[in-house]
Amino acid sequence: xxxxxxxxxxxxVGLLVVVVIGVFLAGLGFQELGTWTLVVLLLIVILAAxxxxxxxxxxxxxxxxxxxxxxxxxxxxxxAGYLAFWASMYFCLGMGWIYGIFIEGxxxxxxxxxxxMFVIVAVMGVLYMLVWAAVSRGKGTP
Amino acid sequence: xxxxxxxxxxxxxxxxxxxxxxVGVRRETILFIEKGEYxxxxxxxxSIAKALKTSIDELFIFD
Numbered sequence: 001x002x003x004x005x006x007x008x009x010x011x012x013v014g015l016l017v018v019v020v021i022g023v024f025l026a027g028l029g030f031q032e033l034g035t036w037t038l039v040v041l042l043l044i045v046i047l048a049a050x051x052x053x054x055x056x057x058x059x060x061x062x063x064x065x066x067x068x069x070x071x072x073x074x075x076x077x078x079x080a081g082y083l084a085f086w087a088s089m090y091f092c093l094g095m096g097w098i099y100g101i102f103i104e105g106x107x108x109x110x111x112x113x114x115x116x117m118f119v120i121v122a123v124m125g126v127l128y129m130l131v132w133a134a135v136s137r138g139k140g141t142p
Numbered sequence: 143x144x145x146x147x148x149x150x151x152x153x154x155x156x157x158x159x160x161x162x163x164x165v166g167v168r169r170e171t172i173l174f175i176e177k178g179e180y181x182x183x184x185x186x187x188x189s190i191a192k193a194l195k196t197s198i199d200e201l202f203i204f205d
Contacts, residue, residue, distance in 0.1 A: 061168065070167040071183050072174065136170075138179040 016051050019044075040115075043122035050129055080132035087131065088124045095120070144203040147176050150194040165189040 058068050095116070103110045111119060151161055158172045165172075165186065174180035175190070182190065184198075191198045 066168050067166060070171055071186055072171040072180055138174060
């Protein structure tokens with residue numbers, strides 16, 4: 001494994017651990033561990049599990065002497081990022097509409113701004129992961 | 143787009159892994175190019191053609 005690839009992988013895993021711990025602590029910091037907090041934590045756990053699987057696969061590839069990234073993986077990331085960006089925009093818009101039409105002005109409990117932020121970020125992460133998984137199997141590859 | 147990569151690989155007794163190593167890409171990239179599900183850059187097309195001792199024109203079939 002090349003040193004720069006190994007360092008990059010370690011950096012990604014390190015950052016992921018920091019994010020997971022941060023989100024977990026933030027989740028515990030909410031007034032109560034409600035449904036939405038649990039949903040966010042579940043999404044984060046899914047992301048972490050997938051990241052670890054991808055890390056292991058990449059480590060195996062790197063050990064076999066193949067590059068971790070090439071022009072196709074770069075193109076896939078661009079494509080997945082583009083599609084996930086638009087899907088996230090519609091998700092945010094949908095959340096806004098649902099809140100505006102059904103929830104605003106009622107006594108129904110809804111997410112606080114902090115909870116909403118975590119939900120949106122987690123959903124964006126999961127959307128990116130799903131889109132990346134789809135395009136890396138040749139669905140809409142450039 | 144179709145390619146003759148598979149036939150040429152067989153001619154030179156190269157696996158997808160061997161070809162990927164020669165041109166410095168991941169195995170899946172060669173697989174997807176062979177299946178016509180990924181269009182390589184001109185640079186990669188040139189590298190593959192060179193590795194298979196042919197030209198880009200003969201390697202790729204533009205339908």
